[in-house]
Amino acid sequence: MNILAIETSCDETAIAIVEAEGDTENARFSVLGNALVSQIELHREYGGVYPALAKREHAKNLVPILEAALEEAELLHEDTQAIPEEVRSAITKILEREPGLEEQFLEFVSECEVPAIDAIAVTTGPGLEPALWVGINFAKALALVWDKPLIAVNHMEGHILAALARQSPGKGRTSELEISNVEMPVLALLISGGHTELVLMKKWLEYELIGQTRDDAVGEAFDKVARMLDLPYPGGPEISRLAELSRSSADSDSQGSTLESPLPRPMINDATCDFSFAGLKTAVLYLLKNDILMNRRPSKDKNIVEIADEEKAAIAREFEDAVTEVLWKKTSRALEDSGAQTLVIGGGVSANTHIRRTFAHKIQEEHPHIDLRIPTNALSTDNAVMIALAGFYRAIRQDFATDIIANGNRSLA
Ligand code: KG4
Ligand code: ZN
Numbered sequence: 001m002n003i004l005a006i007e008t009s010c011d012e013t014a015i016a017i018v019e020a021e022g023d024t025e026n027a028r029f030s031v032l033g034n035a036l037v038s039q040i041e042l043h044r045e046y047g048g049v050y051p052a053l054a055k056r057e058h059a060k061n062l063v064p065i066l067e068a069a070l071e072e073a074e075l076l077h078e079d080t081q082a083i084p085e086e087v088r089s090a091i092t093k094i095l096e097r098e099p100g101l102e103e104q105f106l107e108f109v110s111e112c113e114v115p116a117i118d119a120i121a122v123t124t125g126p127g128l129e130p131a132l133w134v135g136i137n138f139a140k141a142l143a144l145v146w147d148k149p150l151i152a153v154n155h156m157e158g159h160i161l162a163a164l165a166r167q168s169p170g171k172g173r174t175s176e177l178e179i180s181n182v183e184m185p186v187l188a189l190l191i192s193g194g195h196t197e198l199v200l201m202k203k204w205l206e207y208e209l210i211g212q213t214r215d216d217a218v219g220e221a222f223d224k225v226a227r228m229l230d231l232p233y234p235g236g237p238e239i240s241r242l243a244e245l246s247r248s249s250a251d252s253d254s255q256g257s258t259l260e261s262p263l264p265r266p267m268i269n270d271a272t273c274d275f276s277f278a279g280l281k282t283a284v285l286y287l288l289k290n291d292i293l294m295n296r297r298p299s300k301d302k303n304i305v306e307i308a309d310e311e312k313a314a315i316a317r318e319f320e321d322a323v324t325e326v327l328w329k330k331t332s333r334a335l336e337d338s339g340a341q342t343l344v345i346g347g348g349v350s351a352n353t354h355i356r357r358t359f360a361h362k363i364q365e366e367h368p369h370i371d372l373r374i375p376t377n378a379l380s381t382d383n384a385v386m387i388a389l390a391g392f393y394r395a396i397r398q399d400f401a402t403d404i405i406a407n408g409n410r411s412l413a
Pocket of ligand 2: 155192347348381382
């Protein structure tokens, strides 16, 4: 079955075409086409994702990306298609809120053959609603002209399935993936810009929320702390880079922080599997205001307070250490409480080198029977391949949608 998947929940416009076969227990995937445009550069000047801009950019990017993905999949064939008047007017209605998209869309579909795909999967939440709607309306319009069924995918289910997927052995190509030999229950630590949660899957696609953040998501904390350190958006990769620099620098103490007062590890010893990162972020703010900046006052020019690069790196490292320790402690508790056999880490923050390394090491040391699965970096951050994977799992359950709507707060459990 060929699935065309569309992802526009945040600041990545992505479309993938994935050939999928097998069943729940043993699914195999071949990524035929995968196109993605990141809007990060555009949002950088706002210090975060600006929803109206994201929506406009998705509308601008979708047709070119679709064309690129189909072309890569060798499914793009020129042909003149007559679009009946009633279909045209239905499309006008579907795309009326996406300025500029209708014209591009009609031009594209009237010049190419209906491609050999079997279903269209699209992210319907969680995410930014204006951004989600663009992808949904585009998917609806495609489903209508090409007469294909639609699948409404939960973005977080995509992150879980992408984390479970591994490169097929012996294929030697990153585009060949499979989901197999999964021992239940699966515990998923989902860490992204909008989420920090521990989810338990005892049966395929049935979820139980066993822990979540009570305030900020971990990715949000990375981004906010990065802003305090005057680092560009998105902050996660920047903090990670500086923290690694601090760890590898010759004069740093490789055993721990180089800061005089360590940052807190919020809720690390409480009995729940919940998290809190707002206090950690505030602690960084106070550290900067009270300790570092105060100490700087007697310097030559009172008005210019710059943090030295080494200081930034030391803070980034201590922040990353604090986050990682809390994430590990709670995950370890959840593994013990739930009897999980498999652990997956998904979401953008799972691209973090220190978190990946620490989890791999700790699992080996403390829970050697657990099968730890972490996606490749490209599958960790938002992408459309993960939406295709989830789309396949839904399609084999005949879970097709007749009408779909965006739900910014869509949950798994
Ligand atoms: O899953 P994702 O791509 O989008 C959402 O669904 O939110 O996650 C984005 C988040 C951002 O907060 C970004 O700073 C963070 O993931 N992130 C990282 C790293 N790469 C991305 N955080 C820490 N270390 C990284 N290497
Ligand atoms: Zn995500």
